[in-house]
Amino acid sequence: MVPEPPLSVISLGGYKMSVARFWRKQQNRYNLIGTRCTTCGKYFYPPRGFCPDCRREGNIVDHQFKGTGKVVTYSIIRSSSGNFKLLTPYVLAIIELDEGTRLTSHLVCDIDQVYIGMPVRRVFRKLGEDGSSGAIFYGTKFVPA
Amino acid sequence: MTDGAAAVILAPLERAREFTDTPIKVLGAGQASSTIALHDRKDICTLDATVAAGNRAFQMAGVERKDIGFVEVHDCFTIAEICAIEDLGFCKKGEAGKLTEEGQTAIGGKIPINPSGGLKACGHPVGATGVKQVYETVKQLRGDAKGRQIDTEIGMTHNVGGTGATVVCHIFGRV
Numbered sequence: 001m002v003p004e005p006p007l008s009v010i011s012l013g014g015y016k017m018s019v020a021r022f023w024r025k026q027q028n029r030y031n032l033i034g035t036r037c038t039t040c041g042k043y044f045y046p047p048r049g050f051c052p053d054c055r056r057e058g059n060i061v062d063h064q065f066k067g068t069g070k071v072v073t074y075s076i077i078r079s080s081s082g083n084f085k086l087l088t089p090y091v092l093a094i095i096e097l098d099e100g101t102r103l104t105s106h107l108v109c110d111i112d113q114v115y116i117g118m119p120v121r122r123v124f125r126k127l128g129e130d131g132s133s134g135a136i137f138y139g140t141k142f143v144p145a
Numbered sequence: 146m147t148d149g150a151a152a153v154i155l156a157p158l159e160r161a162r163e164f165t166d167t168p169i170k171v172l173g174a175g176q177a178s179s180t181i182a183l184h185d186r187k188d189i190c191t192l193d194a195t196v197a198a199g200n201r202a203f204q205m206a207g208v209e210r211k212d213i214g215f216v217e218v219h220d221c222f223t224i225a226e227i228c229a230i231e232d233l234g235f236c237k238k239g240e241a242g243k244l245t246e247e248g249q250t251a252i253g254g255k256i257p258i259n260p261s262g263g264l265k266a267c268g269h270p271v272g273a274t275g276v277k278q279v280y281e282t283v284k285q286l287r288g289d290a291k292g293r294q295i296d297t298e299i300g301m302t303h304n305v306g307g308t309g310a311t312v313v314c315h316i317f318g319r320v
Contacts, residue, residue, distance in 0.1 A: 072184075072189075102184040102185070103184055104182070104184045
């Protein structure tokens, strides 16, 4: 039996997430708060509650990432779907934060500007909206530093 | 998306000759899993799952890279073939492009890759592709691969799922 979805659900450009879950993740999405293991010093974004290397020897604490990093590699997206159609062409980059963790993000800049190794910094941006009368949801993107 | 189908018949080795005069034996198998997200990988040109699955298959089969007569690799995209040749240990990382340009991965070369034409030539009906690779291997080892025959007793297959999150390798030999 597939469980009924929760009544309060928001559509993040086609991907559905319950409002309760979105609220729980908000600090992580808005402020780039992840976690770190004080035993081995490894950083995690998205946050992990468990260090896969240290396991029970690990000690996980919250970590506010500095928000600066560099471009590892990138693609220019020219054909997209949902909320992202309006943005094309845009840069999708794998960014390595100063702490060593990597993530994939929209890099807000001219498509001619981006290069491997380019320094970048985080910004708070609108990611999309759940239709013209639905919730507006925000998150972290990156711009050239 | 492509449409297609392939089939193999498996039997215990002791009973194989009840079904065919030319049974082909599984010498080794290896499976490994890795991350899906590209940003979680140590190197974007390496599938760690291919490296691990290949090593496991070679260990079980008890053969070496130089014993392999051909490999059917998962060339969902051209670069995937280049990376697979390196990750399976047939050359150093970064050298498979040159190896291919020199003709070493063609029939008659040092390590023929995808005598069937691979996924690029045959299409890629997900799921059926892996079985098709086994079909090609069996045809080759039986000496029944007209027009693309390689003279060898040992062949290898390499199949990928989940954009590199999981890889399975098999090594086959004549009975």
